[in-house]
Amino acid sequence: MLIELKNVTHIYNQKQGIKALDNINLKIDEHDFIGIVGHTGSGKTTLVQMFNSLIKPTSGEIFVDGIKTTKKNVDLNRVRQIVGLVFQYPEHQLFEETVYKDVAFGPNNLKLKKDEIDKRVKVALDLAGLDFEEFKDRSPFNLSGGQQRRVAIAGVLAMRPRVLILDEPSAGLDPQGREKLKALLKRLHKNYNITIILISHRMEEITQLSNRVIVMDHGKIVLNGSPKEVFSYKEKLESLSLELPEITEILFRLRERGCDIRTDIFTVEEAVEEITKLMGSQKDAN
DSSP states (O other), X not given: OOEEEEEEEEEEETTTTEEEEEEEEEEEOTTOEEEEEOOTTSSHHHHHXXXXXXXXXXXXXXXXXXXXXXXXXXXXXXXXXXXXXXXXXXXXXXXXXXXXXXXXXXXXXXXXXXHHHXXXXXXXXXXXTOOHHHXXXXXGGGSOHHHHHHHHHHHHHTTOOSEEEEESTTTTOOHHHHHHHHXXXXXXXXXXXXXEEEEOSOHHHHHHHOSEEEEEEXXXXXXXXXXXXXXXXXXXHHHTTOOOXXXXXXXXHHHHTTOOOOOOOOXXXXXXXXXXXXXXXXXXXX
């Protein structure tokens, strides 16, 4: 078990008793890729900030790789080396004069030797899809939005986290930038065994990347399962003002019109195959 929350509640307005999180019980395993969805104010960001102790719960227990982070005098540096958090619009956090210095900022704070810092910066930039020699001396402020975001992610990767949390990482990116980001996350998860936790309002991203989806509402986890399981609850999701992936929505509409067709499909390729199969069966029936 990599991360575990036991009866975690967080009240952010003590006078009014408003709960950002309400009795959360959750287990996250090594190499999970978890997508978290929910309307604004549902508790998504508060939840992930619990994972690396940016926020302490009002009550309950949290364990990260066996470390009880809710106890007093916990080593927060150790926790935050295990769990890296990339905020929404992380490029706003860039501040150094070169890409190298920005990515090296975290390792420098660990008081590592220069050779180790150089190695970490090179590996992190490579993981983020940026050539070390091409980018190391460039100003991060002269890069494209997508490149800036990857530099910011590289800065977190340079800390060698086992868990990478991203809060709306594709916000503001153009389609090409979103595709490059998805490819990066797939590579980090598959090739480097990094556990990834992704908050996104783009349901296509969630279904195409995640092996598990958590749906939040008013500080509670209301659905928790595979994408196929979670997105089968069409009416429940609609009641929470959450949309289905576009492809899945089309398939549900075809089923509502009497077509015998699967709805647990999230990619264009699978949908084309299923619709082609349906058309073939109808042709045979005629």
